Amino acid sequence: MTTTSAPNQATPPSPLRRAVGITLAVIAALVVAFFTFASLFADWLWYEQLGFDGVLVTQWTARVAMFLVGFAAMAVPVFIAIQLAYRLRPVYARLSSQLDHYQEVVEPLRRLAMWGIPVFFGFFSGFAASAQWETVWLWFNRVPTGDADPQFGLDTSFYLFELPLYSSVLGFASAVLLVCILVTALVAYLYGAVRVGQRELRISKSARIQLAVLAGLYLAVQAVSLWLDRYKTLLSEGERITGAGYTDVNAIIPGLTILSIVAVLVAVLFFVTAIIGRWRFPLIATGLLIVSSL
Structure with missing residues (x-):
């Protein structure tokens, strides 16, 4: 006589x-909130006693504003990238058994992930942006x-107030585009x-366009970053000067100029790939750009 046992239920x-x-x-949560409030209240009492409470309010306002800007600047593009990749997916694509299993695991959490992933990265970028409040406020003021520098003829205020902000913005934009490419x-x-x-890699038309455009934008940002690196050579600290x-004037600055132009050309190749669908040339050009920048 054969007996069947009921399946184990969690x-x-x-x-x-x-x-x-x-x-x-x-x-x-209450402990964290208590210590946070205690720290903020102690700062407020200290600045108020010195008569500089307006300075503290300005700092808090700047931090909150930069957090919101950083959060939105990361969360919104990542959310759009996920939505586009999902909505433009091939409906009748043949999937392997492994991908079918992955979808069975991911599908119940799909809606949560589509909102949670942008929020997750948004919080990190928001805190990173809030730490740059002083750089932004210096730029505004x-x-x-x-006085002009002898190499590029720019006012020295460019190196004090503008270059730090532009570098931070480019670094932030690079991070946003990189996360968008990954998701x-x-x-x-x-x-x-x-x-x-x-022996092959097949990419649908919609995914090809989205990935190629994002890669082109990323290379364009790197081109601008390389161009700004030319100005950073004037701030480099050597052993004696x-x-x-x-070497900077006659080798590094011209080299960075060439690399910046090459990065623009590689970005154009990725934009062309979004139209014609040939990945060989932009990938080879990207490899050459990486090797030449080492």
Whole structure:
């Protein structure tokens, strides 16, 4: 006689364990909120006693504003990239058994991930942007010094107020585009827009356009960053002098100029790839650009 046993079912967590977990989370949040409030209130009392409470309010306002800007500047593009990659996915793509299994795992959490991933990266970028509040406020209140540098003929206020901000913005834009490329490639792979075979790599038209445009924008940002690196040579600190030396003026600055122009050409190749669909030339050009920049 054969007997069949009922399948094992996972026992749900007990109400006591759930209540303990919620209680611990609330206590941890209250402790963090208490110490944060205590630190802010102590700063407020100190600045108010000195008569500079307006300075502290300006700093807090700047930090909050920069956090919101950084959060939106990261979360919105990442959200759009995920939505485009999902909505433009091939409907009747043949998927491997492994991808089918991945979709079964991911699909119940798809809506949460589409909102959670942008929010996750947005919080990190928001805190990173809030740390740059002083750089932004210096840029808003910049004034010319009346002295020009001997190499480029720019007012020295450019190096004090503008160059730090432009470098921070370019670094932030590079991070945003890189995250967009990664999430686009991940979504495209999970839903069959990017298929990796034994000897070939197939990319759907929509995924090709999105990835190529993002890669082109990333290379364009790198081109501008390389162009600004020319000006940073005047701030370099050597063993004996601070500023651009003979090697910087005659080798590094011209080399950075050439690399910047090459990066623009590589970006154009990626934009062309979005139209014609040939990846060989931009990928080879990217490799050559990386090797030449070492």
